[in-house]
Amino acid sequence: MLAWAAAPAHAAALIPQPRQVEPMPGAFLLDGEVALVAAAGSRVAEAGEFLREAIARDHGIGLRGRPGAHGRTIELRLDPAIAGGEAYRLEVSPRTIELRAADPRGLFWAVQTLRQWLPAGRGRLEVPAVRIDDAPRLAYRGHMLDVARHFVPVESIKRQIDLLSYYKINAFRWHLTDDQGWRIEIRKYPRLTEVGAWRTEPDGSRHGGYYTQAQVREVVEYARRRNVAVIPEIEMPGHASAALVAYPELACGRAPETVPNSWGVFKDVMCVGEERVFGFVADVLDEVAGLFPAPYLHIGGDEAPAGRWLEHAPTRQRMRELGLADGHALQGWFVRRVQQYLAGKGKTLMGWDEILEGGADPAAVVEVWRGEAQGLRALEAGHRIVNAGPFYLDAPPDRLTLETLYRTPVVPPAYAAHAAQVLGAEAPLWTEHVTERNLEPMLYPRLLAFAELAWSAPVAPDYDGFVGRVRAHYPRLRAWNVAYGPESRALVRYRIAREDGGWRLQAERGFDDLRLHYRLDGGEPDADSPWFVDGLLLRAPGAVRVAPFRDGRAYHASQRYVLSAHAALGKPLRWSAPPHRQYRQGGEGMLSDGLFGGDNHADGLWAGWQGEDVQLTLDLQRPIPVQAISTRFLRQSGSWILLPKAVRYYVSLDGRDWRRLYSATPAQDPDDARREVRVLRYAPATPVQARWLRIEIDRYGPLPPGHPGAGSEAFFFLDEVVVE
Incomplete structure (x- = not known):
């Protein structure tokens, strides 16, 4: 869990910005004489314990279990007068700090706001008096992380959940399967992880990994305690090459022989004309649904090539029996059948906007990525939507800058007539070219802009004010060793060209204090390797590998050049x-x-x-x-x-x-x-x-x-x- 001891002391540094902040006279003295009061045996007590631990870790202050002689208290309580499940009120006066909400979810967000409000220091703090009334504009505020292309270990997942929670993002979408890897243990189908979780890279190395069901439960519980719902994505019927390598009988005709080590859209697809595919899907969804208590389960449904279906005689026969005209209709039939199965398990199906092509049931939530026209189409068909297309964080920061993202309407004007159907927004990070090394520079600080848009949805965003608040957060991010990236520049761009009988490797750096560590034997550079900042002249042929470092930590996967x-x-x-x-x-x-x-x-x-x-x-x-x-x-x-x-x-x-x-x-x-x-x-x-x-x-x-x-x-x- 994240700890920080240098928080700002004024409203200008709160992210996301609350609806109403009213400074009050005086200050509350926070020291070891303060008692934390929360109803025992409830989510209220759980939120109180989270706050107690955070204050001890961040500021070195141990709170009492009951009021002392001075009578100063931090009180957490439910108050039905606070309207809205995630709404809250935070009041700081010279005698008390009160956190109130009608629902434990709102109470937890009050805890996170208080953490940001506390001033810097350890042992004894003067907390400015204030009244904050706040509630989110959107119910669903999500971040999707693709772990199928590049695996991310459990501890890194938890670290990101800490940060999502800190900035009031309430949904973590776990993209667990794709062509290049199957990342979740399914006990009835062990080859999904024995075979489908691993691939051979072009250089001959092996990449992979997966989460056991025990690890999934651990992450889900960790997120629940931080007010974050974990929503799985199990891709079907396309983007399923890893599953088809493990179980080739699920494919139409010839299945792929190896898990792909490249990107793009592959023609391999689950053979939805075969009844055994539905048996497999039901078995997988049974195990997945039992691991994730969130009400939504995402099935992908995007970029499913129909060519293989049309080549396969049993599938063509199934289409004739059902009176289906084409591949879109067949996919629509598949999605509706899966949707009905999930509904029987109390789950709402989510899918990318391609599920509209075959006529998805209006109860499905459509995640829009292909533009406003698809979003409007979904809304007019009666769907609730999640707007994701404008917030793809795998776009480099010099293309999708912090300012560009912050000025992007989370509910565009085209959706105005159907605004009530906009469930929320999501910021996905696809990892074809993202590893654990450069994951955080791609997410931060842009995820802070998204967090404010999704919570506050400002009609006329004040970028200057926002970027000032972001920069006040940089010290805490560095203290947490969060490798945030530049606001509007690429982290690093290399150019290499012939010069003076050799080659000059030139770097354009996104941070002035970025160092480029390198090795001339082709090995992986580390913090002790030689480094340069702008340019390096290479006199001899061979293999050079270079990686950007900041604060002694690698910020990106290394780049290899063969001369x-x-x-x-x-x-x-x-x-x-x-x-x-x-x-x-x-x-x-x-x-x-x-x-x-x-x-x-x-x-x-x-x-x-x-x-x-x-x-x-x-x-x-x-x-x-x-x-x-x-x-x-x-x-x-x-x-x-x-x-x-x-x-x-x-x-x-x-x-x-x-x-x-x-x-x-x-x-x-x-x-x-x-x-x-x-x-x-x-x-x-x-x-x-x-x-x-x-x-x-x-x-x-x-x-x-x-x-x-x-x-x-x-x-x-x-x-x-x-x-x-």
Whole structure:
């Protein structure tokens, strides 16, 4: 649990901002003579004990169990006159601190406000007198954490729940399953975690983990004591590759053989035409529902590709029997059936806005991510909604800045006629490119802006006042070792390019006190590794790995660069057609700069083409004996990246007469979800004299039927032309 000993002493630093703050004359002396009074054996007593522990930890003050000679007390009590389940009143006078609410939930929020109101110090505090009346505008104020792409340990989950509670966010959505990992123990299906919780990364390492049911109960109880409901998300019928690897009989036709190690939308899907799938779903939901007392259970329901259903004879038969016209209708039937099952267990189904496509029952809560049009569609169909699309915190902070987020209406004007159906809002963090190292810089301080929007929903946000309050919270966040990120800049952006016969690694830092620690042997840097702040000149080829540190703590996963010296290094290269505008950051020289692309196809080192056959021409500037030629292509089907259909190498001495040395037609399976770097290398038996090299690349063409992007042109990605 978080502890801090330097809280602000005035209303300007309260987040979220209360509805009404009225300063009063005088102050309350908080010391060891003060008694805490709360009704025994109730949630009131539980909130009181939480406050007692927090004051002891934060300020070194042990409160008495009964009033002493001075008669000063902190009193927690239920008061039916306070309107609203989460509403509260906090009154500080020279003799008492009173926390009142009609419901224990409101009483707990009064505790959290009092923690923020207490001044800095330990042992003896003068607490300014005040009256605060407060209540939230929205009932549902949520944060979703995706632990399927990158696993997050239990202790880190608890730490985030502490912070959510501190800022009055009352729902933690646990995205527990996806294509890349199944993270919750299901006792009837042990292979879900034995197999589905682990994947082999492109570098050969293993990533994974899962939560036992005992750990889930521990987290749920930890959150309950902090006024936070934990809502699970079990993805179905799409985004289920990890489950299908573990239990291939649930798939339509061929199941994936390995848990995917890349991102995107995969065509593998639960075969909802098969009755055994519903047996599996019911068994899983039985165990999940028994672990989470929250009234909602999220089933995902997004990006479910219908291609496999339409290819599968038993599913087509089921569609004919039910009179279903297409895949959308089939998904709608599946969602409604699951919804009815959950209703029988006292649960309300939540799903992403794709559940609207097949006509979800209006009782379902729709989480809107694809824009206001989808939200309005859900509202007009009678659904309650949670607005999530504008608050995706995996967007980098230089794109979704603290100010941009704070000025985003949580209930946009388009929803005004249906405002009563807006249950609330949610700030999701998807973790394709987020690990435990950079989780907090992505969340904070932006989650504070979201907390204020969701609680206070200001009509005319006062950003200047808000950012002043945020900056008053930075000392406590640093004291808690919370690795908050910049307000409007990327934490760090790297550029690497040829310079002075070597390579210069340049960094643009989001904090002036950020240090870039590195290692030249490719190993993981730590706080004792050498460091730089702006630029590092690398003279020799090899592998360098760099990571940003602040206060001695790593703030982001490390970035690895592989530097290669070869005969084409720095030589002029021309392409017949430029790459896609998003994937040509280095210009034509990026294919002969000695830099290999990394795990992220958008890292600036991969050049990507779509819809073009391409010819590359390299001038070696003098005839040399060529011992080998190689190119490196990326395959990442979920991101629409496939290998070329054909690649040919030619050489010439004069740039006019060309001799073909090599031709390849790379074999590939567009359904294979694994990420792969394919090296096409030609080494003649004896060296070939050449000055010029030409490489012809034939694109794959349209993505095949059944692929989520079927009919659209595939990309191909190339990072370097290597001549030995």
